[in-house]
Amino acid sequence: MKKIRIGIIGAGRIGKIHADNLLRSSQVDILAVSDLFAGPELEAWAATRNIGLVTKDSNELIHHPDIDAIFICSSTDTHVPLIQQAARAGKHIFCEKPISMDISKTEEAVAEVKQAGVKLQIGFNRRFDHNFKRVQEVVESGGIGDPHIIKITSRDPNPPHEDYIKVSGGIFMDMMIHDFDMARFVSGSEVEEVYAAGNVLINPAFAEHGDVDTAVVTLRFANGALGVIDNSRQAVYGYDQRVEVFGSKGSVTVSNDHPNTAVIATADAITSDKPLHFFLERYQAAYIEETQMFIDAILNDKCVPVSGEDGIQAERIALAAKLSSRLGRPVKVSEALELLKQSSAV
Amino acid sequence: MKKIRIGIIGAGRIGKIHADNLLRSSQVDILAVSDLFAGPELEAWAATRNIGLVTKDSNELIHHPDIDAIFICSSTDTHVPLIQQAARAGKHIFCEKPISMDISKTEEAVAEVKQAGVKLQIGFNRRFDHNFKRVQEVVESGGIGDPHIIKITSRDPNPPHEDYIKVSGGIFMDMMIHDFDMARFVSGSEVEEVYAAGNVLINPAFAEHGDVDTAVVTLRFANGALGVIDNSRQAVYGYDQRVEVFGSKGSVTVSNDHPNTAVIATADAITSDKPLHFFLERYQAAYIEETQMFIDAILNDKCVPVSGEDGIQAERIALAAKLSSRLGRPVKVSEALELLKQSSAV
């Protein structure tokens, strides 16, 4: 039985999740993990998982002769150089989203991957969620006819720490980028134009960093459909992740997942438990499936389910949204990059 | 346009509801109302409704030459003689449930109605509820195949006053009789045997009057199906009226009606409003429809939707359940009457 040998760059929360998910497969060995802050703690973690090499130097992984594939789970600013190095070294790559905050750089990295002929999968984990997959299947099968209106709700239970706000890249690039990918995924069409309305309603710290915490974005798709995404950095009732596609022959709607189906009726009200709290709970199975499909793509030389091009498109839309929010007008996705160059203010 | 002229005997809550519902029809005139406690208040009520005659004497209505149909909304012990008198006077009859506490008397009354050739409809209002009608339609259309299991939940929000407990006839004859009729209605089959388990869990007053306040009754139907009804005199969250029919090709289930569809999500829980509080709210439209169908049956000489025979059957099942609860064993519906005669203790 062939095995894929993996190196993981970045041993933060998501890196460790991917590691444990990969270890569920009998066709995976994790040979090495690198992290800038590698130390005894990470070594202990690696030991219980039989991961032989722990290092601060990602180069050791990239140039490791036995490693087939690299998981890039380090901070966003490191993604592009790491992709380029890994591609040149002939390694397959799984990279967290977004590839970068700079589309030109993202495009260069993806081009390098293409030239190297290795596989690159982007970590848009939500595509693997049981609910959103079902939406996509129904739409693709024609079950609701031609899509007319796509609605995506995506709200976090808690805003990030202020330290993160500074470097997040803003709500459109950091948070809504998942929804831009979802919009493309469920509609089967490209987004051509966006109009973004945002506001700071939760924490003034967002304003201090030129960001918003609440946003409503209108989308125009190539197939004529219209869409809307709403984001909030703080839904006190928990992670709110819903999608609706309305079309000429009907609609398909998915609601949140809950920890149980219990309904409690008392003299006061009818009550049920809040949705699964956040992405770790909600997307637990989706994270497993995305890594399994990556391994499967390598083992059986299939297309990866989320390509570098998917990463580029989502970033383009996010950039257009960011510009729209600043300029107060709709922005075409195709004009975003040019507009950015013209506008030093953005 | 032909009009049906009505007399209403018994101007309590349900009598007044029927009156107002009848007045919605342009084909109905209410000529008279009688009540043992008729007085200025009832006269004022009647005046605003253009009801000419208010009397303490039900005979004035029964023998009124212009009255076509009598609504019997007085206490249960008066039903049988009033039905007999009205039938002999050639009036059509709408009678509240149960016809009586004594099946032999009920049978005599129904026989008299048959002989007189007038129409008699029994007030099993729940057959006209939008939810239960849909269950019956689905079952009758074969949508779930042959019925295998019938489940009926019926719980009141509050127990009745102790004064009423004394004269109610007990939970099986007073409350569960609706569910026995529902069981026949949705299954399309006769109940052949019952086993009743009851207990006093809410108010010891029920025990003092030889009654129970909580009951679970198993049913065996002629078509082989099994059923179960559960009753409670006190569901603190409101009126609980649900039905499920499970069959060889699937199931159909109806849940409660709510005052609105609002779902409120907060940091504590997901909450919605309690069901419609009690029968007046829940069966408002059903009460209207049952009287309209009675009027329609007279005007167009159709069968009434709930016959005297339906009244008899429900009483027979209720008696069997009462005996089963006392004897601690299953009782055949066909043996109930004979068993009652043998048993002076019941």
Added chain:
Amino acid sequence: MKKIRIGIIGAGRIGKIHADNLLRSSQVDILAVSDLFAGPELEAWAATRNIGLVTKDSNELIHHPDIDAIFICSSTDTHVPLIQQAARAGKHIFCEKPISMDISKTEEAVAEVKQAGVKLQIGFNRRFDHNFKRVQEVVESGGIGDPHIIKITSRDPNPPHEDYIKVSGGIFMDMMIHDFDMARFVSGSEVEEVYAAGNVLINPAFAEHGDVDTAVVTLRFANGALGVIDNSRQAVYGYDQRVEVFGSKGSVTVSNDHPNTAVIATADAITSDKPLHFFLERYQAAYIEETQMFIDAILNDKCVPVSGEDGIQAERIALAAKLSSRLGRPVKVSEALELLKQSSAV
């Protein structure tokens, strides 16, 4: 007991519905009905309702000495002159929405009403719907904190006939105007800016008349909240009328009403019946309540629940949306009227 005497101008579908709803009250007499096409059919209809006067001339109603209040249910282009005449004649007025397609005219009419000191209620029936009322109550009571995002879905089961498309005033003024009013009602805040994206996806006839059949509109509210309304002229599954308000302490969401709660489970799927088909079914009780509150406002000299100012605001937002859709940019509600004057093209 005091009675309000009503005259109804316009005996189309909605005029007749209001008439029958008014007749449910013992405090209302309908003295007259006028319609341009009055004839034997309307006379027969009026006769069964004891309405004495049937005429083609609305002036007969407006100047009828015994009439207290006028219902204006005729075509939109007649609303302004009829309001002005009725106000001058000292009659209270219930007028269907929108007051007119021309805000200047609407403002003149409302000013005239104010001067005359009569009551004017606008027919935004949805404010009286059990679901939307509950949303408004929850928001107003602070149950979800400060509103951050308001989402309104409003889709018709079938597009109107092409004859109507021509004269409808367009989707924003004809259909979404209800949602603009709803946005103000549930948020408790004024809409300051809109961005409208529309498309023709259902029937090219809309394009021929400069209209769209599918639209997504972003709203900015004075209190900082953001909103989005989506409209479609054709939801094949039936009337889709949902609202969600998301705030700092939670959210409140209402879904559609259904004819029953039946859930059918078979070997294929779990199925339930479609929502109530269209506005007549969905808003049946809301129509009753809006007329009852109008009567109550007159009888007890209370404020009407939907004022002329509410009518003006909704029209202003609709105009801004129409302009936004044409201009392809966000439009402030405050600039819409000026913009319209500048732009002969709109």
Added chain:
Amino acid sequence: MKKIRIGIIGAGRIGKIHADNLLRSSQVDILAVSDLFAGPELEAWAATRNIGLVTKDSNELIHHPDIDAIFICSSTDTHVPLIQQAARAGKHIFCEKPISMDISKTEEAVAEVKQAGVKLQIGFNRRFDHNFKRVQEVVESGGIGDPHIIKITSRDPNPPHEDYIKVSGGIFMDMMIHDFDMARFVSGSEVEEVYAAGNVLINPAFAEHGDVDTAVVTLRFANGALGVIDNSRQAVYGYDQRVEVFGSKGSVTVSNDHPNTAVIATADAITSDKPLHFFLERYQAAYIEETQMFIDAILNDKCVPVSGEDGIQAERIALAAKLSSRLGRPVKVSEALELLKQSSAV
């Protein structure tokens, strides 16, 4: 880190599931597996899991010096002797339900376990289901007051093969035994009396083996509550596993789990996907948790969550139900064993 070393007796479907679930824990080693039909296939299966010993002889496991705990996943008739042997050998035991078809034997086995001082956990996996755990928590916390009515629905998607029907022990001992345990679990009270009504509605093969395929059983609990369980061997829409506890202060109800939350609305109906198909899908996480808690009980010397006494009680109730079904009368759980001895016909 201490590890528990396991031997698994019986490598059928459930044995293999337990093995894989156990292997998720870093504190478990599986040393051996035995099966009467052990062969190359099982050896290959064991090899990929690093299980060193594969044998046909369960004695090799029971007397293996390094094995701490035995999983008994072989056929029901082997449970009692294996428990006795394992207990005498000082091994902790996890045994699938039911312990046996013969309560006297079950009692002897449990007594032997007690004497040996080893741990014995019975495989009532449903206690670990997220929904049923929530019901139990709500009831135990007093959230619904005193339990009055317990309702359990348990229906399989497909009947078993006729070969299995012969040896299953009948619906009460084979299938409803889970529900008897659930009744005790969620009510926090012992079942004192049962009345079982059964019928053959799905497959005459059940009748040929003295069994039924559809059953409704009434329960009386020590705390006064009443209960009802309904079982069907064939719910065409999938595995139907629901529980409701109704009490003095409210109710808690759990419905089925579904593969996704998608709701599809079309011109025909509103549709969603069927429940998770069968126990492997529905109880996947519950199976994992029951083995984890068993391991935890051994490692930390805690009580097991489902004891031998729990196994005995469920069997007693099942026996009473079987007798009730045959005798056509309610049977006290305390009299069942005596009744069985008297009755050669059962």
